[in-house]
Amino acid sequence: MLLNANIWKYLTGIILHFLIIIKPLSSQGVSCYKCMTTDPTNDACRDPFSSLLNPIQNDCQATSVGKIGTFPARYCVKITGRVTSVDPNANASYLNTILYYRTCVIDNIMDSTKSLETTGNFRLQGLQGMQGSIRLQGFMSLCTADGCNHSNLLHSSLSTIIISLLLTRYISGFYY
Structure with a gap:
């Protein structure tokens, strides 16, 4: 019976750590870069991209x-492409230039393509x-990781979970 009580204490500790650590992560927005080509001759939004000139917008x-x-x-x-036409109300100086646009959205704007x-x-x-x-004619991509860098987000989340589990095991060791 004592063994079952210790298992329940251990499981309760794990559940509490998951609720404390993972819940705040899921309620925040993704962090994204936000910029747009405003001057094709001096464009800080183009590739290769410099995060020093365009800091990431946390909780976009x-x-x-x-x-x-x-x-x-x-x-x-991220939307990149050559401007092929502009409406009469739009800025005609963008015609035939390469445009870069980075932002964040709530809805999957490519839901119809499932890509x-x-x-x-x-x-x-x-x-x-x-x-x-x-x-414009070009390329559009969506991602769900901070700054569109999938490996850093996965690495951070995984390391947070592992550290949490190790702490739970260490703390629950005092109750045995």
Whole structure:
């Protein structure tokens, strides 16, 4: 009977650590870079990308269709392409230039393709207060890890869980 009581104490400790450590991680938005090409001749948003010129936006906030306000984002977005046409209301200086746009979104904007990467023609409207819309031919990708760097997020989360389990085992050792 004493053995079962010790097992329950150990399991309770593990569950408490998971609730304390993992719950706050899941309620925050993903951290993303946010920038847009504003001057094609001096573009800090282009590739190769410098995080020194564009610091990461922690707990990135975005709007959602049909909702008022901003909410924690679930995806980082990168759109790259050549501007093929602009509406009469848009800035015509973007025509035939390479545009880079990085931001965060709540909804999967490529839900219809069931993919996180696509190439083709895109129409973008209302970018950072830009009037009208532009069309570009290029590449769009989504990711769910901070800064679109999958290995760092997985490594951090895994190490946090392992340390938590080891601490639980160490602390529960005092109760035996």
